[in-house]
C-alpha cells in the first residue's frame with residue numbers, strides 16, 4: 624500500500640439541527656485527503672442505511688471510520704443496531720469517533736464491542752470533541768447570550784481548536800494505517816454511570832415522554848416522518864408513532880406547526896438536580 628493509495632470511507636450520523644458530527648467528519652476527511660482518498664457516507668434513515676451497508680463495496684477500502692453523536696451515554700441506538708449489519712471486515716483497519724455535550728460515557732467502547740464481531744481492527748478513536756447540545760432537557764438553561772434551550776457549556780462547539788484537532792487526527796490516521804505494526808486500540812472507557820444504565824434501549828422508551836399530536840394544528844406536511852432516522856412515524860393520514868425509537872425528539876423540535884407535544888417537566892427536574900449536585904461536588 625503506497626501512501627497516496629490509502630482509500631478511506633467514513634460512515635457518520637449527524638442530526639439536521641446541529642450537524643456537529645458532520646463538521647468534525649469533514650475535517651477528519653480533510654486530514655485524510657492529504658495522504659489518500661476519503662469518501663463520506665451520511666447515514667440518514669434506518670432501512671435505507673441497512674440496504675446501503677449490505678451493498679457497500681468494503682473490499683475497495685483500506686480504512687473504515689464511523690462517527691456518531693452521543694445519545695444518552697450511548698451511540699444512537701439505531702446506529703448501534705445498524706453496526707450489527709456490517710459484514711466480515713477481517714484484515715481491514717478502522718477508527719471511531721463521536722461528538723457529545725461533554726460526557727460521551729462508553730459510546731466508543733459499545734461501538735467497538737459490536738464491530739469486534741466483524742473482525743475490523745480499530746486502530747484509533749476520539750470521544751473528546753464537544754458539540755452544541757440542544758436537547759429539550761435544557762429548556763430552562765440559559766447561555767451567556769441570555770438565550771434558552773441548550774447546554775450552556777456546549778455552546779459554540781465544535782470550536783476552531785476542535786476542528787483543527789479533527790484534521791490532525793485524520794493526518795495521523797494515514798501514518799497509523801500505513802504502519803504494519805500498528806496495534807489495536809483497546810482502552811476505550813467501558814463504564815456506565817447510573818443515568819447510562821437507566822437509559823438503556825428499553826429504559827429510554829419508558830423514561831422519556833410520549834408524543835401527543837394536536838390534530839387541529841397538524842397540516843399533514845409529513846416533515847416529521849421524513850426526518851425521523853428510525854422510520855418510526857407513519858402518516859395515516861395523521862402521524863402515528865409506531866415503534867420504539869431513539870427518543871431524539873427531532874420530530875418534536877422541527878414540526879413547523881408546533882403540533883407535537885411532549886411533556887419534559889419530570890425529565891428537566893431530574894437533570895437540573897443532577898447538574899446542581901455535580902456543581903456542589905466541584906467545591
Ligand SMILES: Cc1cc2nc3c(=O)[nH]c(=O)nc-3n(C[C@H](O)[C@H](O)[C@H](O)COP(=O)(O)O)c2cc1C
Nearest residue numbers: 637638641642643644692693695696724725726754
Ligand atoms: C437525544 C440526545 C441525547 C444526548 N445525550 C447526550 C449524552 O448522554 N451525553 C452528552 O454528552 N451529550 C448528549 N447529547 C448531546 C449530543 O451528543 C451532542 O450535541 C452532539 O454533538 C450532537 O451531534 P450532531 O449535531 O452530529 O447530531 C445528546 C443529544 C441528544 C439530541
Ligand code: SF4
Nearest residue numbers: 841842844845847878
Ligand atoms: S411535521 Fe408537524 S405539521 Fe407536519 S405532519 Fe408532522 S406533526 Fe403534522
Ligand code: SF4
Nearest residue numbers: 851868869871872874
Ligand atoms: S424522537 Fe421522533 S424523530 Fe427521533 S427517533 Fe423518535 S420518532 Fe423519530
